[in-house]
Amino acid sequence: MRRVATLYRTTVGKKVLMAASGLVLFGFVFVHMLGNLKMLAPRAEDGSYAMDVYAEFLRDVGYPLVPHEGVLWLTRLVLLAAVAVHIVSAFQLWKKSREARSGSYGKETNLSLSYASRTMRWGGVILLLFIVYHILHFTTGDLHSSFEYGAVHQNYVNAFQNPLVYGFYFLAQSALAFHLYHGVWSFFQTLGLNHPKYNPLRRPFAAGFALVVFVGFLTPATLVLAGVLT
Numbered sequence: 001m002r003r004v005a006t007l008y009r010t011t012v013g014k015k016v017l018m019a020a021s022g023l024v025l026f027g028f029v030f031v032h033m034l035g036n037l038k039m040l041a042p043r044a045e046d047g048s049y050a051m052d053v054y055a056e057f058l059r060d061v062g063y064p065l066v067p068h069e070g071v072l073w074l075t076r077l078v079l080l081a082a083v084a085v086h087i088v089s090a091f092q093l094w095k096k097s098r099e100a101r102s103g104s105y106g107k108e109t110n111l112s113l114s115y116a117s118r119t120m121r122w123g124g125v126i127l128l129l130f131i132v133y134h135i136l137h138f139t140t141g142d143l144h145s146s147f148e149y150g151a152v153h154q155n156y157v158n159a160f161q162n163p164l165v166y167g168f169y170f171l172a173q174s175a176l177a178f179h180l181y182h183g184v185w186s187f188f189q190t191l192g193l194n195h196p197k198y199n200p201l202r203r204p205f206a207a208g209f210a211l212v213v214f215v216g217f218l219t220p221a222t223l224v225l226a227g228v229l230t
């Protein structure tokens with residue numbers, strides 16, 4: 001336990017926590033993006049939507065072994081913990097780097113605190129605001145008078161018919177794409193996955209992943225806006 005606490009106090013320890021919580025969040029985002037592609041499935045013969053069936057499955061997965069929504073709540077707790085760890089470690093790393101910069105090499109280190117890492121902070125704040133809005137929007141339904149609990153497909157269509165909602169999601173997904181791009185790249189760095197042969201592949205790989213998530217999330221939303229998906 002003491003060793004874990006000591007490791008946590010080091011910059012490397014915080015970076016490892018940042019990477020581990022980032023991986024959990026990344027995994028969630030990726031699976032969420034795949035889940036949203038259910039919007040593209042044709043309506044079943046009984047009139048049900050694949051998205052609604054999938055959402056119901058998420059609420060009842062594991063039942064009766066676990067209570068209704070048991071796995072869902074466990075996932076929410078894990079995500080909340082991962083977000084908290086990610087933000088606290090980011091804040092502490094920022095504080096440490098600021099303390100280091102107030103030393104005699106101030107200017108030089110300041111330059112190496114790159115455009116990317118500053119954008120990561122702003123991107124992170126935007127994503128946090130987005131998540132709060134998004135939960136009020138699609139989970140609690142507090143933002144749309146037409147919201148209906150469980151009618152996920154219809155709620156989705158109602159939302160993205162509005163260009164303002166689409167525009168807001170587009171911006172948030174752009175912030176996410178950038179965050180993932182830099183995040184995936186830093187992840188390799190933190191794990192020390194350093195090999196001259198593979199290093200040139202890290203950036204294209206990170207960019208590819210970010211792009212897949214971006215396109216995957218925005219495709220059904222764009223089809224709704226275009227009036228193709230109803």
Ligand code: HEM
Pocket residue numbers: 029032036055058076079127131134135138139150152156169173176217218221
């Ligand atoms: C175009 C992008 C996105 C769309 C259209 C979208 C859509 C949705 C919908 C319809 C639900 C509700 C599902 C249900 O009622 O069962 C949902 C849940 C959720 N989304 Fe998204 N999502 C998007 C992006 C994201 C991103 C980028 C994140 C996180 C960074 C995120 C985090 C969540 C969370 C945490 C929940 C579950 C809330 C809960 O039930 O506790 N979403 N999303």
